[in-house]
Amino acid sequence: MxxxxxxxxxxxxxxxxxxxxxxxxxxxxxxxxxxxxxxxxxxxxxxxxxxxxxxxxxxxxxxxxxxxxxxxxxxxxxxxxxxxxxxWEWMTYKSNYQPQLSLKGILPGYSKSSISVQQPDGTIDFRSVHNNNSSLDLSFSQRISQTGGTVYGSTSLQRFDDFDRNNTLYNGAPYSVGLIQPLFQFNSLKWDRRxxxxxxxxxxxxxxxxxxxxxxxxxxxxxxxxxxxxxxxxxxxxxxxxxxxxxxxxxxxxxxxxxxxxxxxxxxxxxxxxxxxxxxxxxxxxxxxxxxxxxxxxxxxxxxxxxxxxxxxxxxxxxxxxxxxxxxxxxxxxxGRKLEEAKRDVAKAKGDNGINATLNANLGFAKSGRSIGSVYQNPKDQQLLELAIEIPILDWGRQKSRRKTALANQQFTQxxxxxxxxxxxxxxxxxxxxxxxxxxxxxxxxxxxxxxxxxxxxxxxxxxxxxxxxxxxxxxxxxxxxxxxxxxxxxxxxxxxxxxxxxxxxxxxxxxxxxxx
Structure with missing residues (x-):
């Protein structure tokens, strides 16, 4: 080749x-x-x-x-x-800072039964009960992020029908305003904003x-x-x-x-x-x-x-x-979020120190009558002011341990x-x-x-x-x-x-x- x-x-x-x-x-x-x-x-x-x-x-x-x-x-x-x-989680969070309007009621509240009634001499007698106890409550509330409290206003009406005696009564609070304010406690709303x-x-x-x-x-x-x-x-x-x-x-x-x-x-x-x-x-x-x-x-x-x-x-x-x-x-x-969460945990440990105090104040008007109109004519004023307190006397260092733990965790996070x-x-x-x-x-x-x-x-x-x-x-x-x-x-x-x-x-x-x- x-x-x-x-x-x-x-x-x-x-x-x-x-x-x-x-x-x-x-x-x-x-x-x-x-x-x-x-x-x-x-x-x-x-x-x-x-x-x-x-x-x-x-x-x-x-x-x-x-x-x-x-x-x-x-x-x-x-x-x-x-x-x-x-x-939608974010929208849920934002709704916590918006006014809330709610309607609650019991319609009807019908009852027919026999109940025990204590007599003046200490004996028990059983009486027949046949009634209707209905109620409606319209309330408005707004949370205060700076203090953690809640302001509210409401109006309510109650009707009671006694069918055995053919009797009807109305009771209502045309309007009332109030405040519920926790004291010396952790404010979650303030930290959620951050x-x-x-x-x-x-x-x-x-x-x-x-x-x-x-x-x-x-x-x-x-x-x-x-x-x-x-x-x-x-x-x-x-x-x-x-x-x-x-x-x-x-x-x-x-x-x-x-x-x-x-x-x-x-x-x-x-x-x-x-x-x-x-x-x-x-x-x-x-x-x-x-x-x-x-x-x-x-x-x-x-x-x-x-x-x-x-x-x-x-x-x-x-x-x-x-x-x-x-x-x-x-x-x-x-x-930044982790550092803020660590600070929040420290604040929570300090706020949850066992001292629980809540201030509850209410001012409004109320009246009862045999017709709906009479409830709203010249109602009488009503007030409420109370301070509930709970203070631990002996906790064997539990609150101190919680604070120290939160501070240590904060340092570790940093x-x-x-x-x-x-x-x-x-x-x-x-x-x-x-x-x-x-x-x-x-x-x-x-x-x-x-x-x-x-x-x-x-x-x-x-x-x-x-x-x-x-x-x-x-x-x-x-x-x-x-x-x-x-x-x-x-x-x-x-x-x-x-x-x-x-x-x-x-x-x-x-x-x-x-x-x-």
Missing amino acids: NIKSISFFIGAFCIASFSFDQAGAQTIRFAQVPQPTAARQSKITVQSEPLQQSADTLRLELKEVVAMAKDQSIASKQAATLKETRY IEPLKYNESQQAYIETMEQISINASAYFFDLLLAQVDLQIAETNLNNTTAIQKIADTKFEMGKVSKNEILQLQLEALKAEKAVGIAKRDMEVATYNLKAYTGLQNTDKIKLSLPKSTVEMKVVTEKALTEAFQNRSDAIAF YAVAQDKQNFTQKIITEVNLFEMMKGQLLLNARAEQIASEKYQIAKERYVLGNLSITDLSIAFQENDQAKRDYINSLRDFWGAYYQLRYLSLFDFEKNEKIKL
């Missing part, structure tokens, strides 16, 4: 090449190249390829997958439901964080499937290349140019390549299912992913990231929050540095992938021409595959760091604005 016939076999090789979309819609493809010399001169090319959806294949970019996950995934719906729950707004703001920011966490998870599923698709394309191309090389080697073996050992080695490589295709198909099916399940995709037979961009036009400054994180993150809000702030700050700094590092690693891996691809093409040609061993060809073969996977993994790391930075700061450095939903 002469050089021309060998060149004919070389021209039949299936040579792998990557093409990348400049607009970010890159797809990995393998093309037939007519001459090996073209592979020696090949570079990473840029070609525009718009996304399109065929009957059974959906082409997606990374940001489209992230958007779908945020919009229709189960995780996003759970986050929205939790946000709504926190909203803590509940922090909890609500924390829940709002936690919702945004959850959506950014969904972006991180969706990105991970995206690259799982992208890597699986790349592995399948590599495996199929390697199988084709190995088959082509094996045919040439068989011809050279018949000519006595190669040994039986090389033939067996190529047969083993072919079996490995075929096995790799099967494994890659399995992995792609699993990755496709995981992506569909997380993003909520339905009725889509196939998904084809595009390589995301390898650069993002944004500048990340550590000081800016820290400032935004401490303004936006729910963790930063939680730092230390814990200080440590959390340090960890939070360090995490932001580390993530900013990691993002910058990933950008550099991505460029290196892109260059390494290009070099490995060119090296592999040259190694194949040299083997066909007979001046390269099968071992060296196998090494170039493996290096080429690994370089392609390393590049995809570096893309994963870069975009993972990008979404992680958004999650930690809740700031969009591309648009230079806070993330709001």
